[in-house]
Amino acid sequence: MRMRAHYAGPIGLVVAALVACLPYGMPVGQAVSSAAQGALFGLFPILWIVVNALWVYRMTVRTDHFDVLRRSFGRLSDDPRVQALVIAFCFGALLEALAGFGAPVAICSVMLVALGFDPVRAAVVALVANTAPVAFGAMATPVVTLAQVTGLPLDSVASVVGRQTPLLALVVPLLLVVLVDGRRGLRETWVPALACGVAFAIAQFTVSNYLSVQLADIAAALVGAAVLMAVPAARRPAEEPVRAAVLTGVRSDDLDREDPRREVVRAYAPYALIVAIFSIAQIGPVKDLLARATRTFDWPFLDVADPDGKAVGANVFSMPLIATGGTLVLVAGVATAAVLKVTAGDALREWAATVRELRHAILTVTSVLALAYVMNLSGQAATIGHFVAAAGAGLAFLSPVLGWFGVAVSGSDTSANALFGALQVTAARESGLSPDLLAAANSSGGVLGKMISPQNLTIACAAVGLKGREGDLLRKVLPWSLVLLLVMCLIVVAQSSFLLSWMLP
Template structure:
């Protein structure tokens, strides 16, 4: 048995500095060296293995086995859902129904700034609610490019928009995981997260119109952006506190879209200079009319996803689907935490049916049948999707392998313990810990699994509210999503920007850090008399 040592170098600070080397390597290679993401991920993995073996004393066999487990998790469920989500998109492109959907969004408004709100913020939030794990960024970026956005701007908008809904994404998986690992009641955790992330929803739409069109965008479209954000935030707050965390993002996304559609300003003609200046086309030709049947078919895949996921979360159905889950001890791993108890990473779970990728696959099969796509063409498009995502798959598996090595060797816990040593300042730094976890793994769910229990332990040591710090881990984590290597790669693939992950990182990093600072101030305020009234 390998027992983790949080201070292998004698000093917690020095150990944390060395433990941070793998993540620092990846970020520097992406942002400064401008290396391809899959190469940066593999080099980062090598650094994590060296640190784990040389500094932390993890046996080589266990370190390699942990890396393989992480890579397996990257394939299933993460890339499993991304592949199938993009496959559905390819089916709609093949049949021409994606163009119908694009025109449908375009008829709501021809203003690129409004289109960014509708597609990236509202529709992207709906995809996050139903699928998560990169699918919202992929689909939103593709749609933005299709309506005329420059690929880089489309990717940046899609990445920044994918923040406010993340904590309740994939049918509430992150907060459900947080409740499980901390032992806190789900509704208690959901309520506090629902009093933090809705504040992001007020800010993010305003940032999107700034990204699209600078100061002019803010001056001209601040009202639609604010109305959209308020509607989204209010419904997310109400649903997460009084209805169900699983439905928080679905209701919020639909409310935000409805508020935009209902606002008269949304339908005002946009000046040609705005359309051209924001990357749109100069043509003023009216798009062709689509029949009602074609419009229904264009929305059909997403309606199917909503219906299938809604049915899947019903307790009897969920219980039935859970029976097709294989849990087993991962070969070659025998790791214990500093307390001597085996860590959860020793076991691996394969949910064959009750996973987003399988449910999206089912929606895709039904979509292919209803859109009259032959079985051979359907299979050919699926294989073409896998080929298109081959470098993204390599990046994601490399990053998750890195994350697992850091977690199993104790590197992640060292960094978390170092940050937790901040004492009363932990309330300000706790979102940073969540941000760090998502930046490494690309998943708020994984970050909550990594650091949720640690946040609670640190809260007990410092006298801070345990539920507040646990929630802060998830709320801060959503802001690390846009800088995670796997999400950057997915955005590049979707927007046809091969090898441009470094450029995107430099574009989104300031927004990520700026919003993180805002979240840190919110959580710190909620830990004091200034904003404690916000807590349930």
């Protein structure tokens, strides 16, 4: 029906509540209470992270330091294939880590067009690059949501996701150079592309499994970029025939402008501040101190038991006031305002403008999370899970497809995890598979639906001036989405069997 998500979400919530109260017999008060809890979880901590992260970005745009950063990237290499890796894959991953929700596609596609890329090619490259980092995007919001709705420990779910999506990171950089320059691009730049992918994968695996889930994409993006620029082949000037064939668009006039070193340092400062603050927050004593501000209380008017008669975890709500990604990004934002010399009034106006810009996303996310809580606590998700479990061993193959479908429809790995995470766990327990594996597969498969979601396609088209050509982009990226989805399905099947079971924690 092509209905906008901020309309479809509330309608879906109303339908879920009616199904909960009528055929499932859930008391109206408990249905309303569970929806309210889901909506609150959507606001805090999920949208609290997104708003503050996008606020930091808007301040860099306001002070023109984002343009300084763009010119800095353009000077790293004049090879358009390497530029695509630096901007779409590495910087895109950093933006996904900080904000997500379409920001990487919009920002990276604009930067590529400014460097001289054809708008269609720039949009396709940005869409395909926005895969490997998605599961840990927006300070790991998708996996945090997955853990919340499934009741599984965050560390165990994130650990499995961190053993799936890094395998995509090995392939995506190679695919990007093919998209930019075909077989010649792969033949001439496979070494820096592979080095970047391997470094990204190792960093994402290591940090997500052993350090901090929230820092997984930030570390992967920075390490991947550093290793990429350390490869001699990435710094060699591109041959003129290559540049002429690839850069078919109009190059921005300000790219050759030299920026003072002090301004370049200030342009990179917001991202350095976020990394530093999150790293400090992971130190044992500091982490314990921040955790003291967490408030846990019985959720009012909610008293739900599982089939065994035990109270479910949702009856109790935990609110980490300080030890949460959004608050830490807020602190980094205040520090960024000081470094970039943004006045308090301007910073507040930018924060308010960010909320206004995200108003439709706020309505969508809160309604989808409310819907997910109603479905989970009324037993609807369990019913679907029992039905899906009939696939038996084939469930391992189908599990990523369900996540892919959820993201393709909603445009958000967070929403797909909220919708299908609980039923994946139910189906896994019914069929004898690992709940952690199938829950993680929902998120890992979902990242491949991001490039074909109407939301991301619309964002890409609007960013590069291709309004109304979403269908053209869809036809270009759909085959790659399906191929990578097949790869992820085979990975999950192998991890569920003796072939790759050794990969799981």
